[in-house]
Amino acid sequence: xxxxxxxxxxxxxxxxxxxxxxxxxxxxxxxxxxxxxxxxxxxxxxxxxxxxxxxxxxxxxxxxxxxxxxxxxxxxxxxxxxxxxxxxxxxxxxxxxxxxxxxxxxxxxxxxxxxxxxxxxxxxxxxxxxxxxxxxxxxxxxxxxxxxxxxxxxxxxxxxxxxxxxxxxxxxxxxxxxxxxxxxxxxxxxxxxxxxxxxxx
Numbered sequence: 001x002x003x004x005x006x007x008x009x010x011x012x013x014x015x016x017x018x019x020x021x022x023x024x025x026x027x028x029x030x031x032x033x034x035x036x037x038x039x040x041x042x043x044x045x046x047x048x049x050x051x052x053x054x055x056x057x058x059x060x061x062x063x064x065x066x067x068x069x070x071x072x073x074x075x076x077x078x079x080x081x082x083x084x085x086x087x088x089x090x091x092x093x094x095x096x097x098x099x100x101x102x103x104x105x106x107x108x109x110x111x112x113x114x115x116x117x118x119x120x121x122x123x124x125x126x127x128x129x130x131x132x133x134x135x136x137x138x139x140x141x142x143x144x145x146x147x148x149x150x151x152x153x154x155x156x157x158x159x160x161x162x163x164x165x166x167x168x169x170x171x172x173x174x175x176x177x178x179x180x181x182x183x184x185x186x187x188x189x190x191x192x193x194x195x196x197x198x199x200x201x
Contacts, residue, residue, distance in 0.1 A: 002029045003036050003050045009058075012051055015188040016059040027091050027118055028058060034117055035082055035110075042106045044082040060145070060168060060187055061085035065092050067185065067197055068141060069164050072096055076139040078130045078157050079147045083111055085168070086143060090123045099139065101126040130156045138162040144169075167196040177201075 004012075006025040009032070013020055020028070032053060038044055047056055064085040068075075073096060077086025080100035090098040100115075100123065102108045108127035115123045126133065142161040145168040147153040154173055157165055167173050170192045175181055178201050184194040 003033050004029065004054065008051075009054055012054040013059055013062065015055075016062040024091060028054075028088070030117055031083075031087065031091075031114060032058075034114055038110050038113075039082075042110070044107060044110055055189060057082070057084045058088055059189065060193070061088035062092065063187060064143060064145070064166055064168060064195060065089045067166060067195060068093070068096075069199070071163065072140045074139045075099070075141045075143065076101060076130070076157075076160055077143045077145075078160075079144065079153055080111060081107055081146065083114055085145055085166075087111075087114060087118070087120075087123070089143070090120050091118065094120075094122055096122070098123045099126055100124070101128070101130040101133070103127070103129045130160065133160065135159075140164070141166060143167075161200060164197060164199045167198070168193060169196060170194070172196060173198075 006029055009025055009028055010020055036050055047053055061084050075096050076099045078101050080086050080102045086098050086100045100111050102111055108125055111125045139160055140163045142157045143166045144153050173196055175198050179198040180201050182197045184196055187193040
């Protein structure tokens with residue numbers, strides 16, 4: 001039995017996604033079941049309740065996907081952790097080539113298993129620090145969410161972002177002058193989190 005029914009997942013996503021297609025709900029259910037199973041034995045995310053995972057992780061990832069630039073064809077999710085927002089973005093936008101950068105071995109192993117389970121041929125797991133990516137690698141969009149050291153993460157993200165950086169955070173990031181920061185967008189259901197979108201000038 002799945003942890004939550006497809007109908008319950010859809011209901012929890014209403015603030016972010018009015019009518020998820022049935023095929024997406026099936027994939028999100030698989031993802032949730034896998035995450036809950038792995039989270040019982042390794043610390044992938046501090047949020048452990050299935051309904052909270054759907055609302056916070058799946059919902060905020062969906063919210064982020066709505067603000068991707070229209071020309072996004074490649075995306076780097078830096079410090080991907082349990083795959084947020086990169087994996088839900090890959091489910092929502094299979095045309096985007098997504099790279100999940102995660103240096104912690106256990107989390108990277110989970111991401112590889114999730115990519116295999118969800119059958120996502122357009123997703124790559126980079127099980128290393130983003131700084132070790134080839135110097136000529138550039139991505140249309142770089143996403144950052146719940147990173148421990150935001151200044152260090154931004155220092156790694158900036159050279160890799162060809163067009164934009166999307167950041168889910170509680171406070172405005174400090175970006176260089178060659179990035180233009182849009183007005184912060186409040187995250188639904190949160191009193192403190194915002195989406196910050198910065199485009200390369």
